[in-house]
Amino acid sequence: MSNIDPAPGYQTYNQPPGPERPVRQQATARRTALTVCTIADIAAGLLGLWILLFLLDANQANVFVEFVRGTADVLAWWSQDIFTMDTEGLRVVLNYGLPAVMYLLIGHGIAARLNRA
Numbered sequence: 608m609s610n611i612d613p614a615p616g617y618q619t620y621n622q623p624p625g626p627e628r629p630v631r632q633q634a635t636a637r638r639t640a641l642t643v644c645t646i647a648d649i650a651a652g653l654l655g656l657w658i659l660l661f662l663l664d665a666n667q668a669n670v671f672v673e674f675v676r677g678t679a680d681v682l683a684w685w686s687q688d689i690f691t692m693d694t695e696g697l698r699v700v701l702n703y704g705l706p707a708v709m710y711l712l713i714g715h716g717i718a719a720r721l722n723r724a
Contacts, residue, residue: 640718647714653678654707661699679703682710 657679665672680687683706690701 636721640721643714643721644718647710647718650682650710650714651707654682654703654710658700658703658707662696682706 653675657675660672660675667673667676683703686702686706688702689705690698692698692701
């Protein structure tokens with residue numbers, strides 16, 4: 608079976624819909640799943656970008672760096688100071704990396720469920 612779909616398990620657009628769901632409902636579910644995946648990926652990407660900027664010692668006074676840090680703080684509000692390490696870099700990696708992984712797992716899990724429903 609040849610499937611060039613980037614995400615296994617998702618129905619490709621060129622496959623005919625199954626008899627259990629109408630075409631319109633399947634298309635809506637695919638678009639919703641794609642939206643959920645995109646939002647989760649953007650959230651995780653911003654958190655990862657903040658970790659990278661912090662580890663590379665980016666200029667904290669730069670407008671872009673301030674924006675990324677502020678956005679990362681909003682996205683990771685629930686995980687702030689879960690890990691209190693002596694090493695600042697490790698603390699940032701763990702406290703911002705955990706929400707990034709959680710957003711990816713939950714977002715892609717919801718999207719997979721939407722595609723199967």
